[in-house]
Amino acid sequence: MRKPLIVATVLVGLGLVFFLASRAGEPGDKESNPVTASAAGTVPQPESPEDLGARGTADAGSTPLLAQVPTQEDGVLEVEVVAGGQPVPGASVRLYWRGARDPNLDEVSWRLASTGTTDAKGRVRLASRPGSYLVAVHAPGHAALRRDVVRPLGEALTHLRLTLEAGQSLTGRTVVGRRNEPLPMVELVLTAHGRELELWQRAEAPAEERVYASSDERGNFRVDGLAPGGYLLEARAPGYARKVLRQVKVPTEGPLTVALEEAGVIEGFVEDSRGRPASGAEVQVGSRGASQVVTTGEGGGFSVEVEAGIHVLSARRGDEAGSLDKPVVVSMGKTVRDVRLRLGPGATLEGLVVAKSSGAPVAGAHVDVSPLGNSGDSGRAVTDDTGHFSVSGLAPGSYDVVVNAPGFTQLIRSGPTVAPGERFFLELHLSGSGAVEGHVRDAAGQPVAGARVVGGSTGDASAEARSDAEGAYRIEGLSTGVQYFRASRKGAALGATRSVEVTEGGKARLDFTLEETGTVEGLVRSASGPLPSEPLSVLVFAEARNGAGPSSMGRTEVDASGNFRLTLPEGSYRMHVIPTEGRISHTPQPKLVQVEAGKTVRAELTWKEGTRNAYTVQGIVLEPDGMPSPGAEVTLSTQAPLFLMAMALTDEEGRFTLSPPSRKELADARATLNVRNGARGAEVADVRLGEQNVVVKLRPATTLRGRVVRADGQPVRRFSLLSQPVSRQTGRAQAEREFQGDRFELRDVPAAPVKLMAWTEDGASGEAQVTPTYEAAAEVLLTLKSTAGVRGRVVDETTKQPIAEAHVFVEGDRYSNKRSGPDGSFLLEGLPAGEQTLAVSFGMFRSTAHTVTLVEGQVLDLGDIVLPTPRTNAGTIGAYLLQGGDELVIGQMIPDGPAARAGLRSGDTLLAVDGTPVTDYLDAMQLLNGAPGSTVVLEVRRAGTKRTISITRAT
Structure with missing residues (x-):
């Protein structure tokens, strides 16, 4: 009997799709640095307390100077500028320090560090402290060049050689998307890729180092004088959504087409607390990607163009503020009308910032407030000499509070939730920063010079270092806690990834071995x-x-x-x-x-561009009000005769296409569609595969209210709350929120079973499950009890050596996930008392589970947890297959299993089993599995060469 085939048309799990849809950045072109650092790394650049925000106090279009201008004693970056192998005298060179990322605006706080002009030898010396910089070179007759450079620790002089080239042209046209009609007078902004970008990063530069242009009345454009390389292109036009192309290559092989889609529009009114039009009120419209502010007119009305998606609105005027209870969903080219915001007493977030180690107040700390999980400038403050701050005029709702101070780890306090007129007090404890140092070596133990080490966090961005001639590197100013770093050889797309615990004031050791x-x-x-x-x-x-x-x-x-x-x-x-x-x-x-x-x-x-077949399902997702729903998650699943899952996101018009594999077993299969967009959702059963006009209308979100009490009768004065769907099909967990008092209200939750988890700072916690309905707000009571914990050490079954990076978690609790440390140890805290299942896994083949009984107020010590050696099931060869179109490829193999011992390799293409050609997963698995101890002969292709491999099946 055939086993069921599991087909996942999701790219490496659902998470990667969202990752790619929302994050950006690709490796850019770079200039090599011929001098390596004696101790590479970056440290925070001190800034003055009054220098607020990414733009500082500078005028629009310019970059402010560093508050503390560097001198030659701080170190020097010597830039040598050449063209055609000859020095370029008289070139203007500017050095910009890459500062902290503004938490509210999501922009880098650039600061001008040094400027100079090259001498007769084409050289200029720029005073600069250790850190990460952008260097920009402008010379007549040459294209402007912009490159990133790291001034490493322990190096007084860093040399950088840059080669100028003749300017290149970028030509193209701007059109209306889908109709492909010319779109005139589109504003274009080009930002050069000046460094190696991680997948989650994007190209950035100060305003004066971007290139500005526009298309003509026929939609054509030409930008001259560009240096060869990669650029981020941003296009804007009234009435159209912003278009961003993250990888534009110069020169191109032909004209570039930039297609803009029609923008959505939100129209509405702001009223004061008495219901009168509120003219002059600031309306902030925020989303995960961007935010903007518009001002109401004399009648209190406003209109704002937005991209398709989900938007959060708030308004304020003077001491009054207000917000919408639920987000506004806007689809491409559509207008959402009659959005009304009512002002009331503004709330205040105030508090005290102290050093965690000493309790001393931290003066001059930046406190930035933005809407929970979204961009937006809700308010800013700087702590006074006593460490106090206050941000007023806040609309009711939940916020992110980000605190930065020189010499301390960035602190993010997510979820403080304020009611109208409420004063919410926060005591914020900052930890000092730490450092990581080590060596990068090859497999023979020899140093790898010039290796790039990137990762960790300085609070607002990843840190970066280069190894010196001895393979040594050092990074300072790191946030405390477990940090991940990757080392890679010069020019390599991938490398080795490891983690390390960074402690306050300490220097953690982290060595790498590179293949x-x-x-x-x-x-x-x-x-x-x-x-x-x-x-x-x-x-x-x-x-x-x-x-x-x-x-x-x-x-x-x-x-x-x-x-x-x-x-x-x-x-x-x-x-x-x-x-x-x-x-x-x-x-x-x-x-x-x-x-x-x-x-x-x-x-x-x-x-293959969305190859459609007889089983392709297409349709549209609508919001509860009948408008299209962009960005909705659509999941298709079948149970018989095959278990199959496919996933897609709706486009700007709310449309989706799902193309499962074309297999004869699916001829009579029926599917279920689960659709989610935020807290709104729907399920459609008995969908025929191949149906082309499925219409899914989402059901609205609902409200959940409740009260939190202690089992011992003591009052609850402050607590945190997390709402998590019981089923993964009904959405994702909401962001953590923090409340004063003992009551809460959540206004945007799915009408489906959810688990509520509440806890206090003193370690008490409680859970409750409730099923809200659309008809009325649900009420729930949560009782808090003391929590429990569990600790142990993960070791190898054979060697008894500790296993670092093992995944340790309690089943059913998504927020207990930890990785074992370098010594194999782990500690899970804040767990509910009672019987729990502790799971430990390492990689794809090694896992174990233990039933434990946890007691309130106690931490259970399990000692050593033995992770078993992977074993191959009898009658199998210990190898996994991947279906790649009409090809079958060997995926991962069980270490020291039959296939690995016989010389089979991951990446081999499987051509035949015992002389029978195979192209189908199920057929191949039937032939590969057989009697324990028997022999199976595989024909594979490796690097273009066919070879035969005999494997003895496991006994």
Whole structure:
């Protein structure tokens, strides 16, 4: 009897789709630095307390000076500028310090550190402290060049050689999306990629170092004088949503088409507390990506253009403020009218900022307040000499409070929830920063010079360092706690990732071992017709050896001819072709590639643009008011005869396409659609595969109220609350919120079973499950009890050595997840008392579970937890298969299993089993499994060569 086939048309889990849809950044072109650091790293740059926000006190379009101007005694960056191998005298060179990211505006706080002009030898010396900088060079007759550079710790002089080139042109046209009609007078802003960007980063530069242009009356544009390389392009036009292209290459092989979609519009009114029009009120419209502020007119009305999506609105005027209870959903080209906000007494967030270690007040700390989980400038303050601050005029709702102070770890307090007129007091404890240092070596123990070490956090961004000639590096000013770092060879897309515990005032040790690298030269072909005009990327995933630890992920761009090139450490990789911009609406077929050190391997990938088949389901998702719902999550699942799951996001018009695999077993299958957009949701059962006009109307969110009490009768004066759906199909957990007193109200929760978890600072906690309905607000009572904890150490079954980075969690509790430390130890706190299941896993093949009984107020010590050695089931070969189109590829293998011992490798393409050609997963698994101890012969293709491998099945 055939086992059920599990098909997931979700790219490496649902999370990656959202990650790619909401985050950005690709590796940019860079200039090499011929001098390595004796001790590389970055430290925070002190700034004055009055210098607030990303823009500081500078005029629009300019960058303020550093509050403390550096001198030659602080260190020097020597920039050598050449062109055609000859020095360039008289070039203007500016050095901008990359400061903290403004928590409210989500912008880098650039500061001008030094300026100078190159001498007759093309050199200029710029005073600069250790840190991360952007250097900009302007010279007549050459394209302006912008590059990032790290001034490392312990190095008095850093040398950077930059080569200027003739300017290149970028031509193209701006059009109305979908209709492809010319769109005139579009504003264009180009930002050069000046550094190696992580996947979550985007290109950024000070305002005066961006390039500005516009299209003409026919929609055509031409931008001259650009340096070769990658650019982020932003396009804006009245009545249209902002368009961002994150990877524009200069020069291009042809004109660039920039398509803008019609913007949505929110129209509404603001009233004062007496119901009168509130003219001159500031209306803040925020989303996860951006925020903007408009002012009401004489009649209290306002109108604002927004991108399709979910938006949070609030308003304030003087001491009054107000907000909407629920977010506004806007679809492309649609107008949401009659949105009304009523002002009332504004709330205040006030408090005290102290050093955690000493309790001493911290003066000059920046306190930034923004809407919970969204961008927006709700208020700012700087602590006085006693460490106190106050931010008033807040609309009722939940906020993020971010605190930064030189020499301290950034603190984020998420979820303080204020009522009209309430004064909410916070005592905020700042921890000091720490440092990480170590060596980067190769497998033979030799130092790797010039390796890039990136990760950790200085509170607002990842830190970066370069290893010196001895392979040493150092990074200071790091946030305390467990931090992750990645080391990679120069030019390599991936490297080694490790974690370390950073302590206040301490220097943690973290060494890396890097594999030798090889090269992948690839070509992307279209399954039908030419490649799309839109840019494509290749995502690459490195499976950890022996299935231990998480996969690493990188990305590179595909040129107009379909070519790409990657430098990767030796190992096996999965590669997918995806659109660089926009959402992923289908499952990219993987290509498995084996990289060998010092060698170049060719790889061909196939681009299929949402290939439709007889089982493709299409439809539209509507909001409760009948408007299209952009960005909704649509999940399709079947149970018989196959278990299948597919997922997509709706586009700007609320439409979706789901294309499950074309298999004969699905001919009579029926599917269920689960749809969520925030707290609004719907479920549609008995959907016929192949249906083209499914209409899903979301049901509205509802309200949940309640009270929190202690089991011992003591009053509750402050508590935190988390709302988590019981079923993953009904949405995600809401952000944590913090309340004063003993009552709460949540106005945007799904009408589905949810689990509420409440806790206090003194360690008491409680849970309750409730099912809100659409008809009326649900009431719930939570009783708090003392919590429990569990500790232990994860060790290997065979060697008894500690296992670091093991995943430890309590089943059913998503927020107890921890990783074991370098000594294998772990501690889970804040757990409910009673019988619980503690799970421990390491990689894909090693896991164990233990039933434990936890007691209130106590921490259970389990001692050593033995993680068993992976074992192969009898009659199997210990290898997993991946279906890549019509190809079957060997995925991960059980360490020291039959397949691994016989010489099979991850990335091998499986051609035949015992002489029978195979292209189907189910057929191949039937042939691979057999009698324990019997022999099976595999024909595989590796690096273009066919070979035969005999494997003895496990007994």
